[in-house]
Amino acid sequence: MREFVLYSRLGCTDARWSNLHDAGRLDIVYECAVASLFLSHAIRKEVVFHAMLNGPPSPPLHLKIEGLTLHDVRTDVDTWAKILKKVLSGKPHPGISLSKTSFEALVKAKAEQAPIYVLEEGGRDVFEMEIGENSIFVLGDHVGLPKKVEAYALRYGEKISLGRKPYLAATCITVLNYLLDRRELSRK
Secondary structure, eight states: EEEEEEESOOOOOOOSSTTTTTTTTTHHHHHHHHHEEETTEEEEETTTEEEEOOOSSSEEEEEEEETTTTOSOOOHHHHHHHHHHHHHHOOTOOOOOEOOOOHHHHHHHHHHHHEEEEEEEEEEEGGGSSSSSSEEEEEETTTOOHHHHHHHHHEEEEEEESOOOOHHHHHHHHHHHHHHHHHHHHHH
């Protein structure tokens, strides 16, 4: 199982917003969810995407999207705005759940299941590592991970890097999916 954890510093924790950008940059959550879970004309069944929403009014909120059970979705922004508004209003959607789980509790629980990698430009080069399919990747939004959050995650994992340039979070996820897909194909 491949998992991505996005720490959203400002992501709204209710449905009182008119667009994803102004909802504490939920547009980044949407972009990362799509990058994590979608192939062309398919959903990645072996991927779970987590977004830790830390914006007002009631943080933290853990948004979990499971590829295995996700359906009734497309990749466009309007569809996801409706889905996120619905879920943040307390209504269900297949494959998506909400909980009051904290980032720390999630990381601690996940560390027992698979290696944790924290994306950071100064980390160990991902191209020089053997990262397994069962891995958990932690990354920040447009602001990055707060220092305390990063330090906590590093108690259970290690820093990895896609290079010295700072890429968008969704781009990092796309690159990681590509690398892991290539490695998986080469083993067959």
